[in-house]
Amino acid sequence: MVLRFVSSEVSYDNTKGSMALTNLQKTLPGPKGWPFLGVAPMFFKNVMEYIKVLPQYGDIVEVTILGRKIVYILHPDDIERVFITDRENFVKGTLFERTKLLLGEGLVTSEGELWKRQRKRMAPSFQPKHIDPFKDAIALAATESLEEFGQGGVKNIDSEMMALTLEIALRILFGTSSGDDVEVVGDSFTEISDFFASATGGFLPLPLWVPTPGNLRFKRSFAQMEQVVSRILQERKTQADPGTDLLGLLLTEDGMEPMEEKQLRDEIRTLLLAGHETTALGLTYTAWFLSGHPEIQDAVAEEIQGLTKGGPVEGSHYEDLTLCRNAFKEAMRLLPPAPVTARETVEDAELGGYRIPARRVVILSMILTQRDPRWFDQPEEFRPERWTPEFEKSLPRFAYFPFGGGPRICIGQRMAMMEGTLVLAELLRRFRIERVEDKLPKLIPSLTLRPSRPIPFRLIPR
Ligand code: HEM
Secondary structure, eight states: OOOOOHHHTTTOOSSSSOOOSSSOOOSSSOOOOTTTTTTHHHHHHHHHHHHHHHGOOOSSEEETTTTTEEEOOHHHHHHHHIITTTGGGEOOGGGGGTHHHTTTTTTTTHHHHHHHHHHHOOOOOGHHHHHHHHHHHHHHHHHHHHHTTOOOOOEEEEHHHHHHHHHHHHHHHHOOOOOOHHHHHHHHHHHHHHHHHHHHHHTTTOOSSSSOHHHHHHHHHHHHHHHHHHHHHHHTTTTOOOOHHHHHHHHHOOTTTOOOHHHHHHHHHHHHHHHHHHHHHHHHHHHHHHHHHHHHHHHHOOOOOHHHSSSOOGGGGGOOHHHHHHHHHHHHHSSOOSSSEEEEEEEEEEETEEOOOOOOEEEEHHHHHOOTTTTSSSSSSSSSOOOOHHHHHHSSSTOOOOOOOOSSTTHHHHHHHHHHHHHHHHHHHHEEEESSSSSOOOOOSSSSSSESSEEEEEEEEO
């Protein structure tokens, strides 16, 4: 039997799907914090320190942040109930309303019938038979852009990876990319991320019509990005051939109704943005961990040299880049690019023996559950070698979930793994990565887990 932390008044066996409750607790454990502010000062001061405190309270932990109660769900079995078994009662809800300013009713933010229809409509384009051929475009983009690194030197890998993954996203979606588009979308996106990261943007949002500097910058950046998307769509409409890129697939999937213009724009913006920053962060943190473990880095580089034999990394190498893939995977365990996701209860819910009232925000925390010593030996250690097939089989289903889970699991998961692995392989094939600073900068929890300032690395040609 798998034991788990339970409050003293409640006990149950979690090896069966349903639980024999002996009591239903209404008062949830958790750190008290300040009146109204709750744990906000800690949360905004240093999120990595803040999260360390939470598991001490159990698998279900309640906190208050700026007057709002939030419940963390830390046990894989409860996460499974939120993502799968009881999913009708856990919707994306109000926390995602703000994200709609950016992503409209695209796949990340839509709900109900609209989401169901769109997911069904778009899923075929993300099947391996369609996605796998993009491996070559990814490898080529990595080769071309890392060529520009020349003899290496000190580079801010975070911004370099952002530019590269955006370039890849544009190439996959639209077939080509122009330097201007990469710049406009990249700059706009940086402004937009700052908007979502600001304390007021996240927890005490002012309506967009209030002309605060942040709101004005957001609107300007959004309009600039929209111009790029609209222009590309317009160009495509005038072409006879829909194209073999992702947009072409989305426009022509057999037996599917065409998407309305606004819906298509929302989906394109979603795909462009949901994928590139997350993948860039995954790569940046992988570089961070590998630069702290030269012996692991050397082993990964050896695997790459053995496959590429002096030539550039190619799409066909992907399957055999096991160590490289595992390094990316392990980095996403310790520093998941999407550190949490959120749902809101529709009606009262029961989880882990506690009553969670209707309209309560629940947080599923990748960054906490993936560091839980019950599932991972030496959980704070970077150990890519732990990812054997046997280990994966032995893990509870939601002990590791950097891409979410259930029907709303990341549609770009396969693409992200290909991209992370192939870009990392080309980077390590060319360079040894060394740290310039011995500590990571402060991390900011926004839509993603971003560093608060650039992270420099020294790249030394191999
Ligand atoms: C390392 C890279 C990535 C990470 C860590 C990541 C993470 C996630 C997570 C955690 C979710 C679930 C959110 C939730 O349930 O609330 C999600 C959903 C989604 N992701 Fe990703 N993602 C990555 C790359 C990508 C890429 C490359 C694309 C597109 C090309 C993409 C497109 C999407 C979309 C459209 C959804 C919404 C799916 C739905 O609700 O039906 N992601 N992603």
